[in-house]
Amino acid sequence: MNIEVLLTESEIAGEFAESIEARDLPEKFFYWSAQSVSAWQRMAKRADDSLFATWESLATKAPDLTRAFGKRVPVISFGAGTGLKDRFILKSLAQAGREVKYFPVDASQSLLETACAGAEDEDCEALGIKADISSPMHLMLAADVSEAPRLFLMAGNTLGGFDPLDQIKHVAEVIQKGDILILDARLHEGDDVRYDPSPEEREFVFAPLADAGLSLEDGTMEFVERKDPRLDGLLMLTRRFHATSDLRLRVAGGEFPVARSERILLNFRYRFTAESFRWLLTEHAGLRVVVELPSADGRYVTAVCIKA
Template sequence: MISIRALLTENALADEFVSAFHARRLPEKFFYWFPLSVRAWLALCSDGAYRNFVRSRSLIARSGAELARLFPVAPLEVVSLGAGQGDKDLLLLEALRARGARVSYVPVDTSQALLEMACAGALSAGFPAQGLKADFTDRTHLQALAAGPEAPRRLVLLLGNTLGAFDPIAEARDLARLLRPDDALLVDGEVYAGDATVAGYDNPLNRRFAWAPLNAVGIRDSDGELVFEAADDPRLPGLHLIPKHFRAGRDVEALLGGEGLRLARGERLAMNHSYKYAADTFLRILSEAGLSARWQGRSDDGRFLMALASPA
């Protein structure tokens, strides 16, 4: 039986969606909430054109045994933040088990559907799994993730450039406070490559994924346009932001649970964003958050950097 604890309810998500829409923004979590969004996400991950998924997954597959050797043969709790469907996590769980670690798995996500998939995959492979439906960017939820005094050593995962979906500087500091001295964080980030990075978003499956939460509430492709941009974050050299927004080409009305949500022609709805990094900037963010990288790996094309870090 799949076991999932909920700190974040579906009613709370619905209320937050309405509030966010009125504020003309669409946060990251809602790109994985609707069934249509989940289908679009899984289709995107199954297509080789989505290079970030390929890079992150192949790096885990190639480095899993090496990473597993960095942990003692002892109980280990693997907590995956923004776990999604958990397929990358499962590769690492298998490598840790082969090493002899006694692994338990705690996937954390705001998407009920993806959490069910992550738990089901782990259970089918013989791992104990307890899902947690929570928003780890919420300080209250993050505090609830703190390990109890009797909890085993932890490996916290934040994979697929998930750090870049938020404010990476603030989020790295929050995550550092979650770790105990013997715990570790495995985190990755996309290395910025100028125009090639922005061009990577311009493919049909990625656009379908970006459109999915809008389509789910009745906004169609013909109602406006998605605009991808690129900007530098002035807080650090080598910190780059790819934001996107929907611009209404005519007056539109979205519907959620029978409630009308209107956008006037020309209005913008800010959507989720993605930070990219120069490699040394990514490592600097971890260091300034109080984390020391004890292992680093790069994807075959050099465009993805992964680090295993512990409290300094």
């Protein structure tokens, strides 16, 4: 198995300690440890069915969509996770006789290993790239593993784990004429729906703190969804841990005190309306949407985009 490393484990450990000190944990730390990965997989299994069906159905169109690529199709997946959804596309392209090379890009070593192994089990050549997709430089280096035309994927509302206004611009900057980007987004039904997290989501969000030695009795979890004033139709779900006693977190060989009543910001998640998602892709990031596919239950939309 080949994995190219732009982001090392010791860099991640250092950043994790800094983030604990800043009381603000970004998305990548929620897929880092074995405990986080299994909590995420339990949550995704419960939540994702209709999105799987969309990617499965899109995969049947992948050979046609990439007809202009010729025989070879490089597939680069930003935030690939286990690569389960990506593999529908890889399989369909291989069945159509195309030479597919798969480049999963992720900060999580164990998820990258799973994505590469899964592709190799399907006889697809894979090179994992361990990188930080919130860094424009890492996105560019990851995209440069192959010349255009390339098929870029971003599945599982990965966009919603970042500031979507910044992130979609960074992604669009690496898309060249001839490339295709397929990405999905989680929709929301209205502004006044009270957010009610599942037990699996609570466990997933708490996992990095559990790794640092905390238990659920050490505090309370707060989930608040509110409008992002920058764009109509953008909702941001914030998740926070509120310490109810004086605590010590053990991180990367160090100890970090957290006083009673302090709050730690956990990873946030964005949801979109179909209109705000389309605006981000087109007006904001300069892409052209050539296909838009709502999921059967209306909870997700998936867009196929090219450079405008």
